[in-house]
Amino acid sequence: MNLDSHISEARSHGLQTASGGVQHPRLKLHRAFSSIYLSAPRDLVVYLPPDFGRNPEQTYPVLFLHDGQNLFDPTTSFIPGQTWQVRESADAAIEAHEVTPLIIVGIYNAGDRRIAEYTHECDWERGGGHADEYGLMLTRELIPFIAARYPIRLEREQTAIGGSSLGGLVSLFLGLRHPAIFGKLAILSPSVWWNNRSILGYLNERAAEIWERPRTWLDVGDREGGRTLKDAEMLARRLKANGWSTPETLHFERVRGGAHDEPSWARRVRPMLRYLFPEAN
Numbered sequence: 001m002n003l004d005s006h007i008s009e010a011r012s013h014g015l016q017t018a019s020g021g022v023q024h025p026r027l028k029l030h031r032a033f034s035s036i037y038l039s040a041p042r043d044l045v046v047y048l049p050p051d052f053g054r055n056p057e058q059t060y061p062v063l064f065l066h067d068g069q070n071l072f073d074p075t076t077s078f079i080p081g082q083t084w085q086v087r088e089s090a091d092a093a094i095e096a097h098e099v100t101p102l103i104i105v106g107i108y109n110a111g112d113r114r115i116a117e118y119t120h121e122c123d124w125e126r127g128g129g130h131a132d133e134y135g136l137m138l139t140r141e142l143i144p145f146i147a148a149r150y151p152i153r154l155e156r157e158q159t160a161i162g163g164s165s166l167g168g169l170v171s172l173f174l175g176l177r178h179p180a181i182f183g184k185l186a187i188l189s190p191s192v193w194w195n196n197r198s199i200l201g202y203l204n205e206r207a208a209e210i211w212e213r214p215r216t217w218l219d220v221g222d223r224e225g226g227r228t229l230k231d232a233e234m235l236a237r238r239l240k241a242n243g244w245s246t247p248e249t250l251h252f253e254r255v256r257g258g259a260h261d262e263p264s265w266a267r268r269v270r271p272m273l274r275y276l277f278p279e280a281n
Contacts, residue, residue, distance in 0.1 A: 024087060026052065027072055033145070035137040038117065040110035044142075045072055046150065047087055049094055049101035061102040061277055062152040063186070064138065066118065066163035066170060068106030070262055082262040089269040099273045100280060103152055107142070118166035120173040120202065123195040135174045139181055155183070160276055162186025162217075164265050169194055175214045176206040184276045185216040188265055189224055192231035200238050207242035213249040217272045221258020228260065251275050
């Protein structure tokens with residue numbers, strides 16, 4: 001089934017949309033999105049840019065972000081009151097003409113299924129290894145569902161995926177696994193350590209098969225611990241060795257004072273958006 005067929009099918013998915021519970025009229029909540037590939041449904045929250053609706057013909061790039069409950073709403077975040085402040089940062093960057101208007105889709109994690117869905121291989125001690133199924137949910141069900149309801153652009157260079165920690169790991173994996181779909185990656189504080197850094201080997205295997213390198217934002221805070229910092233720097237070197245060798249394909253940032261938490265990631269949202277979706281001159 002091609003993408004157009006998936007979009008047509010998604011129009012009759014039957015999910016309900018509500019604007020309540022996210023505390024802003026340009027945040028749209030879709031409850032209990034279900035998948036044939038995954039056992040647990042999850043909510044979605046969709047950010048619409050300030051100019052949304054002014055021009056009926058306008059279409060928008062799209063960014064899919066994991067751990068959606070931590071992005072916008074302080075009542076659903078892992079640490080109550082602490083979010084990525086994605087709406088505030090995106091609004092400010094768009095209104096300052098730093099970032100092209102875009103749609104952002106926050107995908108809630110599935111609680112105790114988070115580790116399984118965000119990891120590409122099974123670790124003998126921690127389990128996991130269901131990122132492939134999570135990727136099928138994204139590419140075959142979620143993207144068509146969003147495209148059937150919002151005017152997103154589907155070209156790879158207009159489609160991004162991102163997250164932090166294990167969300168950063170799965171974003172890298174899915175960017176490598178589906179390079180024809182995701183042309184931009186946001187990898188914040190990635191959990192490179194998973195299963196003895198096996199993502200580095202996967203990167204080596206897949207790089208030769210990717211015809212065009214995704215534009216990639218990679219960062220790590222210098223207060224995230226020695227292993228996380230060292231692993232992110234190792235990943236940056238491995239990306240450069242595999243063809244992410246220009247400023248147009250890779251931006252690696254060691255964030256001074258950055259920790260492994262929502263307030264730190266919130267401070268990185270605006271520069272990340274500025275790099276991935278700069279406003280055209």
